[in-house]
Amino acid sequence: MTELLPVAVLGARGRMGAEAVRAVDAAADLELVAALGSSDPLDTLVSAGARVVVDLTVPEATADNVAYAVEHGMHAVVGTTGWTAERLERLEALLAGSAGTGVLIAPNFALGSVLATAFAATAARYFESVEIIELHHPDKADAPSGTAVRTAQLVARARAAADVPAGPDATRDQLDGARGARVDGVPVHSVRLRGLTAHQEVLLGSPGEQLTIRHDSFDRASFMPGVLLGIRSVAQHPGLTVGLDGYLDLQTGGTGR
Incomplete structure (x- = not known):
């Protein structure tokens, strides 16, 4: 039996987050192990055994959420805005000390x-x-x-x-x-x-x-194939990738900064 990939969704009570919860739950190769709202403790990600964290929260929270995931060896797929150059630099420094961990920050998942x-x-x-x-x-x-x-x-x-x-x-x-x-x-x-x-x-x-x-x-359902692509691919792309194009065979490329 194929092992399911355990996935957690942050921002699960928002419109995008709720759509992501449904998409992950319906995917035959994924297991939704946590669906957290803004007031839920991040420690749940560890106890639930998440290997990939999908962050669809708010700009004020996303950097801390992703840092927590990386510090605990979890990959992150991020659709939240607010990633300034300074925040990206801090994240890259954090990832440098977490070999094999991947983070995708995608301005758009469609x-x-x-x-x-x-x-x-x-x-x-x-x-x-x-x-x-x-x-x-x-x-x-x-x-x-x-x-x-x-x-x-x-x-x-x-x-x-x-x-x-x-x-x-x-x-x-x-x-x-x-x-x-x-x-x-x-x-x-x-x-x-x-x-x-x-x-x-x-x-x-x-x-x-x-x-x-x-x-x-x-409709927000248009973003879900990209979210699922990110979840399934992030472990094969250690470090920081900005833009879902970094996971596709496109001439422009999107890896790094």
Whole structure:
């Protein structure tokens, strides 16, 4: 009989967490050993025998949760935002002392979104201009979204490697924020609107043509194949991986920083 992989979900009472609990519970090769809310003690992870911890909590808690997992030899799959460069550096230092332990921090678990970001990074080398529009429900706490930030970073990296100059922009007078936020030089615009779930467009333009790469998540169930992929793969990727693309055979890559 095949041994089941014991998995714990943190943030199990949230919308994403509840969806992850259902997905893990339904997977034939996984065993849900703990589903913890914000007030539940992390010691339960040890007593339950979890080998992989899925963190879908809040930015204020995620760094401590992941540190606890790593310190106790558990792999972590993280979908929570709030991972600054400083926090990532501390996590990398912690992982350096925990050989064989893997952590995946994924701005987006929807496989279609990961692919759209990879396609955008590939296409960005061939277009004069690129801008990003991300659209989410109004309960989302951060702007731009982690997915948009990740997309802009990979787009900027690809353009820099190809020596593509900044896109033309003759704007001289503007209201504050009218041209969006700049992430590594790429304009990113955020929309928060009731009725939306998670959506992103990358607009690429050159004289006489435009390419739009869009991904839409209409339900949180769209994130679960990526969550399950992360759970099943994290042990084979020791250290820190940022972006689910690091686990896929994509040209952009996502391993490390």
